[in-house]
Amino acid sequence: MKLQIPVNAPAKPNDYTAYPDASGRFGDYGGRYVPETLMPLVHDLDAAYTAAKNDPAFQAELRSFLTHYVGRPSPLYYAERLTQHYGGPKIYLKREELNHTGSHKINNCMGQILLAMRMGKTRIIAETGAGQHGVATATVCARFGLPCVVYMGAVDVERQKPNVFRMNLLGAQVEAVTAGSATLKDAMNEALRDWVTNVHDTYYLIGTAAGMHPYPAMVRDFQAVIGNEVKQQTLELEGRLPDAVVACVGGGSNAIGLFHPFLNDEGVQLIGVEAAGEGMETGRHAAAINGGRPGVLHGNMTYLLQDDEGQITEAHSISAGLDYPGIGPEHSWLHDVGRAKYLTCTDQEALDAFKLLAELEGILPAIESSHALARLPEICKEVGKDGIVVLNLSGRGDKDVQTVADHLGRQI
Amino acid sequence: MTKSRIEARFAQLKAENRAAFVAYVMAGDPDYATGLEILQGLPAAGADLIEVGFPFSDPMAEGPPIQRAAQRALANGQTLKKTLAMVAEFRKADQTTPIIMMGYANPLVHHGYDAFARDAAAAGVDGVICVDIPPEEADPLADALDASELSLIRLATPTSDDKRLPVVIRRTSGFVYYVSVAGVTGVKEADAAAVAPNVERIRAASGLPVAVGFGIKTPERAAEIARVADAAVVGSALVEEVATGLAMNESVTARVLSKVESLAKAVRSARVESLTV
Numbered sequence: 001m002k003l004q005i006p007v008n009a010p011a012k013p014n015d016y017t018a019y020p021d022a023s024g025r026f027g028d029y030g031g032r033y034v035p036e037t038l039m040p041l042v043h044d045l046d047a048a049y050t051a052a053k054n055d056p057a058f059q060a061e062l063r064s065f066l067t068h069y070v071g072r073p074s075p076l077y078y079a080e081r082l083t084q085h086y087g088g089p090k091i092y093l094k095r096e097e098l099n100h101t102g103s104h105k106i107n108n109c110m111g112q113i114l115l116a117m118r119m120g121k122t123r124i125i126a127e128t129g130a131g132q133h134g135v136a137t138a139t140v141c142a143r144f145g146l147p148c149v150v151y152m153g154a155v156d157v158e159r160q161k162p163n164v165f166r167m168n169l170l171g172a173q174v175e176a177v178t179a180g181s182a183t184l185k186d187a188m189n190e191a192l193r194d195w196v197t198n199v200h201d202t203y204y205l206i207g208t209a210a211g212m213h214p215y216p217a218m219v220r221d222f223q224a225v226i227g228n229e230v231k232q233q234t235l236e237l238e239g240r241l242p243d244a245v246v247a248c249v250g251g252g253s254n255a256i257g258l259f260h261p262f263l264n265d266e267g268v269q270l271i272g273v274e275a276a277g278e279g280m281e282t283g284r285h286a287a288a289i290n291g292g293r294p295g296v297l298h299g300n301m302t303y304l305l306q307d308d309e310g311q312i313t314e315a316h317s318i319s320a321g322l323d324y325p326g327i328g329p330e331h332s333w334l335h336d337v338g339r340a341k342y343l344t345c346t347d348q349e350a351l352d353a354f355k356l357l358a359e360l361e362g363i364l365p366a367i368e369s370s371h372a373l374a375r376l377p378e379i380c381k382e383v384g385k386d387g388i389v390v391l392n393l394s395g396r397g398d399k400d401v402q403t404v405a406d407h408l409g410r411q412i
Numbered sequence: 413m414t415k416s417r418i419e420a421r422f423a424q425l426k427a428e429n430r431a432a433f434v435a436y437v438m439a440g441d442p443d444y445a446t447g448l449e450i451l452q453g454l455p456a457a458g459a460d461l462i463e464v465g466f467p468f469s470d471p472m473a474e475g476p477p478i479q480r481a482a483q484r485a486l487a488n489g490q491t492l493k494k495t496l497a498m499v500a501e502f503r504k505a506d507q508t509t510p511i512i513m514m515g516y517a518n519p520l521v522h523h524g525y526d527a528f529a530r531d532a533a534a535a536g537v538d539g540v541i542c543v544d545i546p547p548e549e550a551d552p553l554a555d556a557l558d559a560s561e562l563s564l565i566r567l568a569t570p571t572s573d574d575k576r577l578p579v580v581i582r583r584t585s586g587f588v589y590y591v592s593v594a595g596v597t598g599v600k601e602a603d604a605a606a607v608a609p610n611v612e613r614i615r616a617a618s619g620l621p622v623a624v625g626f627g628i629k630t631p632e633r634a635a636e637i638a639r640v641a642d643a644a645v646v647g648s649a650l651v652e653e654v655a656t657g658l659a660m661n662e663s664v665t666a667r668v669l670s671k672v673e674s675l676a677k678a679v680r681s682a683r684v685e686s687l688t689v
Binding site: 031034037038039041179186189295298306308310 | 467468469470471472473474475476479486491492516517518519520521522523543544545546547548549566567568569570571572573576580591594595596599600
């Protein structure tokens, strides 16, 4: 009988890019754990995405919008003063925060909105944590004239007010979700309930590389533009591939987009950084791999924060975008097979890294991306002086100014 | 395999030419003792089959009433093991009323499918409905349930077209649960005229009785459904009685059982009335 809970250390595959399999599995992770009402639509979506992926016209249209609307390619910037600060290796920042709407989220939204229209869907729903995905979704809905409802936990609505207003300005309806912990997981529950109810005309634009197949693979593919550009840019600038690529991980879309094109380049270390919140030892964190166990939530088998009875526990992070008790299934698999490494970073470490980048490079990073920045000391040490590290600056920090001020005890 | 309690109950009701009334309650709502008292009172109040919900923190197909019921139960310490203990306690006095456990995958994944199936069979459970395990993911659970001679009951929905239906009913036994509305529990109302042809279609394809739920709140609606289906399921309206009882400081058990009586009465007389109209 098939194993119900994945065990650690399965065999390494010959070709990492051959996953997921036809049933949406990355090893034991992934799958399609959704109510029956949604299953026919999930199959339709899978077929529609596969067709779009292989259609040169779709890809050309997407490329055109990424170039002229999103502003791609995003620069790969040599962070000279940050490099000097750590004494080498060379640190490059992938400037996803310069994209239209200020984060990597728009890459996926552009792909999915074109797919939704191709499928004839007339209404878009989304979940959001920090509001970055909500803003990106509201943006593409405005651009293509589709009505948009964004589900957002009431706690997040409170801590990300500027993004809520931004979504409203873009014409989206923001629904504050008060159920459960009133954060991202509850927003996702509510979006799924909407989808089950409005299954005929509604497209669910999931913002991270998690959920039921085909979302983890599809979101990854749309975000892989990050890693593909990084590959090309480091070859142009340095004549070789980086030694390590680093990204923060909540659901994990910016990380998997960066990692995926490098999966078969075994010389490139893949490093994800999870949110340790108030500290792993306190239990108040959002680190699904480092502090969770495999289970089923939101359509997929993956690492989850949960209690001994299989009830999902609340995630805790200063960063609304990382405040989720799960992680995309491909990350769970890459962890188990040992291809990627997952570190952690506390709220305080992220705040310190936020300030450091602002002072050294004149860039306010998103508090999410600051988690990746915070692990640079250890990563630099491991890579060594002559190495090359690429860090994904997945979003800009303007939205976090209030949060940072609160933690510094400053009035603004 | 001897005739299951589910098969025996549907055979008996067919002989009586009436539909079953199926009561859904959330195990441990609002607490273990009251939940057990409600469970034990259901057959006498008119429940022909019982669905026992096992609570999950993130029930993605439930509307607010059942979400809140799950939260009440979890807040008072309900677990999967306690739910099984509750069924075992119920079985001491009732050997005939079928018990179907209904819930979400993760608590079962954690208990382990094989261990769960063995423990459920030992407790006197007859079947299992797992909302977020569609046929594509169900084989490991179905294997475990088969080994313990428990029924896996599948949900057919308004999106189960002729292409999808054979997939849905594969490896299902006992009965098929038809979700009468596209949506979550306890929000939209079922339309008996729209439900009837789908019940016929599912019955013909599966050769099994068809229960209808997700949209029945009143005795009138329950009677309409009972004229066209083999069973009418009511859940949200019952757990709302728990909420109301708590809010008004009245006996929760009395409120729930009284609601069950009125719904069961409507189901029992539905076909008789329709003949005399």
